Amino acid sequence: MHIVIISPTSVASRASPAITINGHAAEVASLTLNEQFRTITLTKEVLEERVPTIVAVYTNSSLEAARIARRAQDEGANGLLVFPPEVMVLGGHMRPEMIHEHYKRITGASDLPIIHYQFPVNSNLALPLPTLLELCSFFPSIKAIKDNCGDGNLHERQIRELKSLDRPVKTVTTHSSWLLGSLALGCDGLLSGAGSVIANLQVALFRAVQAGDLNAAKAINDRIYPTVRAFYDHPLLDMHNRMKEALVILGRWDEAYVRPPLVKPTTAEIEKIRRCMAQAGLTSETLYRKVA
DSSP: OEEEEEOOSSTTSOOEEEEEESSGGGTGGGOOHHHHHHHHHHHHHHHTTSSOEEEEEOOSOHHHHHHHHHHHHHTTOOEEEEOOOGGGGGTGGGOHHHHHHHHHHHHHHOOOOEEEEEOOGGGTOSOOHHHHHHHHHHOTTEEEEEEOOOOHHHHHHHHHHHHTSSSOOEEEEOOGGGHHHHHHTTOSEEEETTHHHHHHHHHHHHHHHHTTOHHHHHHHHHHHHHHHHHHSSSSGGGHHHHHHHHHHHTTSOSOOOOOTTSOOOOHHHHHHHHHHHHHTTOOTTTTTOOOO
């Protein structure tokens, strides 16, 4: 589960929260298509319309992506988070027609609003900026970018140029390991797996940045920093495993499980997570409590 916070046009207005499912935090790479569909159904049954639901579209097949998008809409989802197909890793940035075809299939099956996932530059799945801007201009369903480019210079340029389009596109950051700096560059919100543990701190940081209260933002960031060390140290592929262990430590879950090839963190790693939660002031009593 990821937590999404997206600001409306007016900074003075309240931000809009949402839940994103079938993404990295859900170990979507290990889920069958039927399991992904079941997750959509269960989520809507539990949340009903109290909180918007965004369904991730994660697949190498554009035909299957269309099926996921259609199923999400039929089940009452409120939006889609579209991953680039991993088949594009071997040079897809040189074939922009591939991502256009992928989106053509998705938007032909569903008219739900879309968040496009901009991957890290070093993954070879990030779209070049001209392709990203062209994609957003061509497909009006794309309302926001989940940015994980990993390059502060590119991050800021994307934010500015997406806002300058004839139909502006929002940027929600997933740079959770340097969230204060990312938000300060002008992001419209955030989408983070760490929200499963520190949603209250992320909301407070976002609102402080939006209000221009640097002192409050720095104080909240000081509380977040130990969780960065707990979750985002190398290897990064263990980030969500660590969040699960944190939820056990904080009394939210009885046990934490992962599917192979992911493996459970070592005893030493779990003890590190325990120390970091204490340093962040997180306990079973303070978890999710609104930050004053």
